[in-house]
Amino acid sequence: MNPAWSVVLFTTLAGAAQGLVVTLALAELAALPMSTTFLADALALAVGVLVAALVASSFHLGRPARAWRAVSMWRTSWLSREVIVLPVFIGVCALWWLALRQGWDLPWLPVAALVFAAALWLCTAMIYACIRFIQEWAQPLTLVNFTLIGMSSGLVLACALAALAGQRALLLAAAPIALVLTVAAGVTRIAALSRNARLRPKSSLQSATGIHSPNLKQMSMGMSAGAFNTREFFHRRTPALLRQVKNAFLLLGFALPALLLICGLATESLWPWLLALALQVPGLIAERWYFLAQANHPQNLYYQSVA
Amino acid sequence: MIAWLRKLLQGEEPPQPDTLAKQLALVIDLNVCVGCHACVTSCKQWNTSGSAGPLADVDAYGASPTGTFFNRVQTYEAGHYPDTQTVHFPKSCLHCEDPPCVPVCPTGASYKRKSDGIVLVDYDKCIGCKYCAWACPYGARELDEARQVMTKCTLCVDRIYSDTLPPEERKPACVMACPTGARLFGDVKDPDSEVSMAIRERGGYALMPEWHTRPANQYLPRQVTPAAEDGA
DSSP states (O other), rough: OOOOHHHHHHHHHHHHHHHHHHHHHHHHHOOOOOOOOOOHHHHHHHHHHHHHHHHHHHTTTTGGGGGGGGTTTTOHHHHHHHHHHHHHHHHHHHHHHHHHHHTTTOOOHHHHHHHHHHHHHHHHHHHTTTTOOOOOTTSHHHHHHHHHHHHOOOOHHHHHHHHHHTHHHHHHHHHHHHHHHHHHHHHHHHEEEHHHHHHSSOHHHHHOOOOOOEEEEEEEEOOOOOOOHHHHHOOOOOOHHHHHHHHHHHIIIIIHHHHHHHHHHHHSSHHHHHHHHHHHEEEEEHHHHHHHHHHGGGGGGGGGOOO | OOOHHHHHSSOOOOOOOOOOOOOEEEEEEHHHHHHHHHHHHHHHHHSSSTTOOOEEEEETTSSSSOOSSSEEEEEEEEEEEEEEEEEEEEEEEEOSSSSSSSHHHHOOEEEEOTTOOOOEEEETOOOOOOHHHHHHHTOOOETTTTTOOOEOOOOTTHHTTOOOGGGGGGHHHHHOOTTOOOEEEETTTTTSSHHHHHHHHTTTSSSOGGOOOOOOOOOOOOOOOOOOOOOO
16 A cells, blocks of 8 residues: 555554553543643643644545545444544543543543543554455454554653653653553564565455466556556555665664663653653654555556556 | 454454345456457546546646546456467456445445445545545545545446436447447346346356455456367
């Protein structure tokens, strides 16, 4: 596939915001000592990131003004379900922020935030995992990775915010979990990579055309200058570049942030937390770009030869 | 929960919906297609002229002309010399009986008609999210660059039910245009139709059967005619 930046940014940003909200909700439910101002500011940041993600996703639409129609097919479409869950999640987070500011006592809000954050991960991941013939996506690890990567980035963000704001209790509680989940996310991402490296495509040029000759090749795709089918489904990057992106995201998204988290726990200084965040953001954007690029759509079998 | 997720993610075959009583489809005879692209141009001509608006042509007179087409003719070479074949292969929406593009549509713009099985896009409801194109293994859908909505073969739904065209012209434009009769059109659920008989007698087959989409359009394979004996 040709990765769309709108989708890359939307899923990465929303995932991090979900992870941050889950961290804050769990901290609140565990009654960790946290200043209310800090909690409200962190929630405001999460809402801001979610709104930015929502705006980014609208750039994927040819007709964004009609986006409201996407709520109608929730019975069958994971995309429709996502379109419903995302604004509800934003609404819950915004209400929680407002409740903190106004001093309302609404203890169910962190629970609702947890539920909708999980639901949003499920919807977002299933959009990809439910397409059975994109074999790189149609696997349970897609759901695991979207969730763990979101949690990892949300926790790293929470640590950086807690370190900046001097929220020691939250920092000391969140940092070990951030470390564990960042390592776990790296491990499951590597598991998905190694599974995909061993994939055998179910479709072939023979099954695509029904011409059962072992020596079959396309002479012409029926056009000379490309079409939607050649623009949307081919990334046209070299295998070498893909390898570099893969190495970069494993390093920046998982390995270095994990080392920096250890560093932060050991040194008690501010910079490792901020550096972990600064490295992980581009790392995870590269990860999501690679996730989309790696998908090998069976329609590509029909578009092999320009003539 | 685990079982539900597993079922969602891989286990089960897609649900088999009730088989429709009528399913219009094309049957493509690869034995006689000569790759002239008359079906491509007639399709474009008819469908760019209708009430749904023109099919985009971007850079039509430039170096890289690209545009929306509902039908393409591709060419393949098969076999080893001297037993080689050139196969011209027309390709359009297959109007699957279990179309994976339909349930993923978030707005309901993509739908399959119960009355005749045609898979259509309601251009007024489409938001151009391209998810249906991702969910079609055949690459049958093309986003129109000008209108920014998803487009695809309609089986010339505005021809086949037309009150104004003479009855003999109430067929898809590609079928009308084919000079060799390589394109048959009809109801594949009617066992006595031309298309059903052709599928039965000529070994009609579906594309990518491994994904269980049950394409309504089928292809008739090449038949190798043995060379005549010398002096025969």
